[in-house]
Amino acid sequence: QVQLVESGGGLAQPGGSLRLSCAASGFRFSEYAMTWARQAPGKGIEWVSGIYSDGSETYYADSVKGRFTISRDNAKNTLYLQMNSLKPEDTALYFCAKDSQPLGFSPLSDLKYWGQGTQVTISS
Numbered sequence: 001q002v003q004l005v006e007s008g009g010g011l012a013q014p015g016g017s018l019r020l021s022c023a024a025s026g027f028r029f030s031e032y033a034m035t036w037a038r039q040a041p042g043k044g045i046e047w048v049s050g051i052y053s054d055g056s057e058t059y060y061a062d063s064v065k066g067r068f069t070i071s072r073d074n075a076k077n078t079l080y081l082q083m084n085s086l087k088p089e090d091t092a093l094y095f096c097a098k099d100s101q102p103l104g105f106s107p108l109s110d111l112k113y114w115g116q117g118t119q120v121t122i123s124s
Contacts, residue, residue, distance in 0.1 A: 002026040002113040004096050009118030016086050016122070022079040022096030022115055030054070030074035033099040036081045037108055038092035038120075045108055048094070049081065053102035064090075086122045093117040 008020040022034070036048040049070040050059045058070050069082040079096050098113040099106050 002098060004098060004113060004115035006094060006096055006115040006118040009094060009120045011121045011123065012086050013124050014087060014122055017082070017084045018086065018120060020081040020083065020094055020096075020118060020120075022081075024077045024079065024096075024098070027098065027113075029072075029077040031102055033102055033105055034072060034079045035097045035099060035105060035108070035111065036070060036079075036094060037097060038090075038094045039117075040089075040092040045095070046092075047108055050099075050105045051079070052104075057103070059105070083120070086120075088122045091120060091122050093119050 003025045005023045006020060012018050031053055033050060033052050035050045037045050038048050039045045048061050048064055049068060051070045051072055055072050067085045071080045095117045096115045097111040
């Protein structure tokens with residue numbers, strides 16, 4: 001069955017960096033676009049970034065553009081999110097999710113497979 005396991009979250013200071021990973025199994029990872037999303041305390045889920053199946057295209061929410069970088073290693077079935085210049089408002093539970101298509105992104109509400117999330121807390 002499809003499994004997505006995030007890791008790499010933790011506590012960081014404003015201006016710091018973290019690298020999230022999402023280990024995928026149970027499906028052909030290289031054939032699907034992947035998404036990072038987050039949910040801050042008391043708020044809804046927010047789309048953060050997406051990457052095509054072959055890594056040829058990447059997209060970012062305006063709130064993280066220029067600070068976050070999404071990437072994937074299809075040989076290792078792993079998705080990454082490098083987060084730099086972190087801000088307190090980046091504090092959230094971060095999820096990876098599998099799309100149903102290789103070259104495009106479905107609405108978050110349509111994504112069937114999600115990881116359990118990894119907590120990121122930015123505080124001094």
